[in-house]
Amino acid sequence: MKSMMLTGIREMEMQEVPTPELKNDTDVLIRLKVVAVCGSDVHYYVSGKIGSQVVQYPFPVGHECAGVVEKVGSAVTKVKAGDRIAVEPAMSCGECDQCKAGRPHTCRKLTFLGCPGQADGSMSDFIVMPEHSCFPVPDTMSFDEAAISEPLAIGVYAVNRSIPMKGAHVGILGFGPIGMSVQLPAMVKGAEKVYVSDKIDERLQIARNAGATYAGNVETTDIVKDIKKLHPEGLDVVFECCGQKEAIDQAFELLKPGGVLMLIGIPEFDRWSLPVDKGRHKEVTIINVRRQNGALEETLQMLEDGTADVSKMVTHRFSFEESQKAFDLVASYGDGVMKAMIDF
Incomplete structure (x- = not known):
């Protein structure tokens, strides 16, 4: 599969890498349809780090994404192949004191999509996520809306x-x-x-x-x-x-x-x-504020029923091959950019 890798400060390169495989029976293989460029992705692009999280090159960033389920593990019941889904990029362990206290967003063993040292990001044709990070969306919801549900x-x-x-x-x-x-x-x-x-x-x-x-x-x-x-x-x-x-x-x-x-x-x-x-x-x-905790379902409902209209948030679109142009635009705050979307 193709993966857009950070290869240095303000440097990107499309590379061929192996398609990820299901390792656990609760894993889901997702074919990406769209990725939204986030400010934190741009931090990694222009600085190579956020605080103690330092990029080891090459590395694919990206976490605001949506796609279609390609394949599921044997224990997955929440989604099935062909489902359109929004992705929750945070992966909590479910076992530590924070998770048991209802704070999975501050999980002691939290791994996050596109975070150096934790998990490769969504700037690839396919990603694998645990079932609990996959949220089915109706056909009436666009992939843009599904991806933007993450920051919303x-x-x-x-x-x-x-x-x-x-x-x-x-x-x-x-x-x-x-x-x-x-x-x-x-x-x-x-x-x-x-x-x-x-x-x-x-x-x-x-x-x-x-x-x-x-x-x-x-x-x-x-x-x-x-x-x-x-x-x-x-x-x-x-x-x-x-x-x-x-x-x-x-x-x-x-x-x-x-x-x-x-x-x-x-x-x-x-x-x-x-x-x-x-x-x-x-x-x-x-x-x-550390991301979100239990608000994604409410957010998806707001998008589904039209209570929240995010259509004006998307101001620019780029192909997967043009990803660096998207990052350069967002990094420079050029052309009145609000949210740049990358289409697969």
Whole structure:
């Protein structure tokens, strides 16, 4: 089969590799149809690492994907050959203290699709995943929607953990795919006002079209001043979705006393710097978001019934052979890109 390998910093090469085989009776062989380029994939492409996770070349990244079941192990009952599926890229052990406590997303032995040292990614014709990572989707759901259910589930999980009530006033700092994945469920679940910031005007227009109350470019306007003028009491929840240090200072300024800061973005540095005095006086609650926990089924239902519309998230398409062009575009934030899809 073909596999698009990272071979160095900002380097990719299509290689022929053996098609993976079923090793366990609960394994599922999947023929990939589409892969969405994620910001974390781009971190590996441009930096060769995320924190302690360092790429050993050659290596295929990718984890936001959907496809068709090719073959199943003898004990698989959830899916069958020919089924169209969404893929949950996290593979938990089911046996450690975290899994038994209902926290499989922080499993002690977690392996993740496209994570160096854990599992090869989905930039290949075929992958093998355990049955519990495979979710059947109806014919009415596109493969794009099935793949995007992965980042959207992160937003659903973060919203479920943080928005205290209907009528909440919410800030989203960074409106890439994760920012949009927060906005959509926040509005579904009753957020009254959503205030968005980003550096790309095309993304901000998508936010407005999706119902944002305010969408400001941080490079051309003082978004804190603007939002405080619109809502001087302060926001209930701010979602940090960009991994930028200045967003933390903005969040503490924007939050009301007793507000909640959700840290979702993946920064390129190792330590956050927090304004202690303001955080202490406001008694701000800070919650780190580690992907999602049990939100994928709800997310797929939202996509199936049309409650969440992710059609505007996809802005660019590339063939499998053009994967490097997709990564270069996303890495440069070029042409107003939101989500680039790679078709097999």
